[in-house]
Amino acid sequence: MTQEVMIAPHEITFQEIPIPTVSAKEVLVKIKRIGVCGSDIHVYHGRHPYVTYPLTQGHEVSARIEALGEGVTEFKIGQKVTIEPQVYCKKCYPCTHGKYNLCENLKVMGFQTTGTASEYFVVDASKVTPLSDGMTYDEGAMIEPLAVTVHACKRAGNVAGMKVAVLGAGPIGIMLSQSLKAMGAEIVMVTDISDYRLELAKKCGADFVYNTKKVDFAKAFVECFGEDKADIIYDCAGNDITMEQAIQNARKGSKIILVAVYAGMANVDLAKLNDSELELNTSMMYRHEDYVDAIRLVEEGKIQLKPLMSKHFSFKEYQSAYEYIDKNAETTMKVLIDVDPSDD
Structure with missing residues (x-):
């Protein structure tokens, strides 16, 4: 079978290797689609701090089951699935307390361990999540980033009836705005500096959008939410500008949640954060229940x-x-690799 290998930044090649054999409690899948995400792009440019080359990429994925190892009874051959790419130790404190997404020894397929960018892939059955028959393989490859946003929603608690600002209209920001609305948020405002991305956010259900290159953030914030401002601000851009916008304008005692991978060391006003008694929180990847909820929201037609x-x-x-x-950085949202373009 053919496998992708990034041998160095900006250098991708392919190699022929045997189709892997499936062992007990494992599943052999035929890879259908792979999504390219921002972290993959960092790897391509040699700017990811936690990878070494060569490596095989691929962590946003959809596939079809080809073979089942001994003891695997919960799946069937031919079933549509996606894969949860976290490899965790099961022994550290987070793992033994239900937070394996924070494993002290966490590895992620396509970064610190072999990714799915090959025609076939063997994976532990515990990391396989079924997709509904009606879901396309294209949609299946986007469940991983959608699960990121579902988890981020939950980090704020119950968002029903909340007024929420999302800073950054990339794929995660737009999926987060949809997830918030799907989970009952009353008003969702999205900001960015790209009219193209903001128009797409509006098309996908955001109540209000603002280009903060053209409109002052503080003015837009009050115009959207009134003097009481928002209950929650999510930073999906991850830079000093957006984090400062959040800290300086948040209602005292409200929440800020960082979802983006921050671009370098932060230089922000922690004195203001403290003076306003703001809850600064973060969100890291997802757990299995987030995958299940993400799939359900797509099935229910609540996520585009x-x-x-x-x-x-x-x-x-x-x-x-x-x-x-x-x-095409500004106008590109999600690029999909058709490992097997068929939809069977």
Whole structure:
């Protein structure tokens, strides 16, 4: 079978290796689609701090089950599935207290361990989550980032009836705005500096959108929510500008949740954070229940994924996909790699 290998930044090749054999409690899947995310792009440019080369990528994925190892009874051959890419130790404090997404020894497929970018892939059955028959493989490959946003919603507690600002209209920001509305948020405001992305956020259900290159954030914030401002602010951009916007304008005693991977060391006003008794929280990946909820929200028609699908590339065009993203950064949301383009 063919496997993708990034041998160095900006250098992708392919190798032929045997189809892996399936052992007890494992599942062999045929990979269908792989999504390219922002962290993958960091790897491509040599800017990811926690990877070494060579490596095989792929962590946003949909697949079809080809074979079941001994003892695997919860799945069937031919079933549509996605894969949870976290590899955790099961022994550290977070793992033994239900928070394996915070494992002290966490590895992620496609970063610190082999990813799914191959024609076939063997994975522990515990990391396989079934997709509904009616879900497309394209949608299945986007469940992983959607689970990120579902988990982020839960980090705020019950968001029903809440007024929420989402800073950053990338794929995560737009999926988060949808997840918030699906979970009952009353008003969701999205900000960005790209009119294209803001128009897409509005199309996907955001109540209000503002380009903070054209409109002052503080003015827009009050215009949207009134003098009482928002209950929660999510930072999905991850830089000093957006975090300062959140800290300086948040209602005293309200919540700020960082979802984005922060771009370097922060230089923000912690004195203001303290003076306003703001709850600064973070959100890290997801757990199995977030995958289940993400799939349910798509099945119920509460999440639109298709508008976020920018372009498809064939498996052998993996490098071309990155080159396309670099040239079309503002207008590209989710690029999908068709490892097997069929929909059977």
